[in-house]
Amino acid sequence: AQSVTQLGSHVSVSEGALVLLRCNYSSSVPPYLFWYVQYPNQGLQLLLKYTTGATLVKGINGFEAEFKKSETSFHLTKPSAHMSDAAEYFCAVITGANNLFFGTGTRLTVIP
Amino acid sequence: EAGVAQSPRYKIIEKRQSVAFWCNPISGHATLYWYQQILGQGPKLLIQFQNNGVVDDSQLPKDRFSAERLKGVDSTLKIQPAKLEDSAVYLCASSNSLGGNTEAFFGQGTRLTVV
Numbered sequence: 001a002q003s004v005t006q007l008g009s010h011v012s013v014s015e016g017a018l019v020l021l022r023c024n025y026s027s028s029v030p031p032y033l034f035w036y037v038q039y040p041n042q043g044l045q046l047l048l049k050y051t052t053g054a055t056l057v058k059g060i061n062g063f064e065a066e067f068k069k070s071e072t073s074f075h076l077t078k079p080s081a082h083m084s085d086a087a088e089y090f091c092a093v094i095t096g097a098n099n100l101f102f103g104t105g106t107r108l109t110v111i112p
Numbered sequence: 113e114a115g116v117a118q119s120p121r122y123k124i125i126e127k128r129q130s131v132a133f134w135c136n137p138i139s140g141h142a143t144l145y146w147y148q149q150i151l152g153q154g155p156k157l158l159i160q161f162q163n164n165g166v167v168d169d170s171q172l173p174k175d176r177f178s179a180e181r182l183k184g185v186d187s188t189l190k191i192q193p194a195k196l197e198d199s200a201v202y203l204c205a206s207s208n209s210l211g212g213n214t215e216a217f218f219g220q221g222t223r224l225t226v227v
Contacts, residue, residue: 009152036218043116043203043218044155090154099145099168100205100216102154 023091116219137206
């Protein structure tokens with residue numbers, strides 16, 4: 001069965017600092033992996049996804065993630081945090097039943 | 113392009129009452145999902161439709177939850193009777209096909225409080 005684990009329910013960074021949000025997956029088949037962002041009182045918005053091909057995936061708002069099969073990881077990064085990046089971030093994987101299975105989320109706080 | 117529409121945005125009910133949520137997906141999207149997001153947790157899939165057929169409802173508490181998508185377009189999720197632990201945000205999402213190489217678009221959700 002496919003699943004994802006997000007390490008760290010809360011992450012705080014200073015404005016301008018590197019953002020690193022961790023996600024590890026388990027899958028018996030090549031996974032499709034996603035990162036979604038959720039702003040307060042909003043639905044989820046897709047940041048980026050990995051299906052096949054290039055392992056470094058670039059998304060919106062300057063975010064990117066690298067698929068590392070050897071580490072079963074799909075960590076989300078951004079070189080320089082902005083105040084507007086403060087939100088909840090969810091890693092997700094497509095399951096064998098073709099639906100999205102979400103991790104528990106990481107709340108990102110950006111300190112001015 | 114209009115997004116996924118959900119109503120109401122907020123609902124407060126007493127336990128044992130009934131409640132219904134409505135979702136209108138993006139035009140042309142065949143796949144529709146209902147998720148339950150309890151505070152502090154990730155969204156959990158309740159039910160997935162492909163057109164008007166159910167693809168997966170394995171995590172739907174069928175003794176109290178029901179959902180339909182009769183004409184393969186909009187959908188209704190009902191809880192009857194509600195329990196305190198049903199307090200959550202109910203998210204609807206749609207995509208234009210099954211499978212991993214598609215994007216699911218989410219509505220803003222309905223926040224349910226059961227008192």
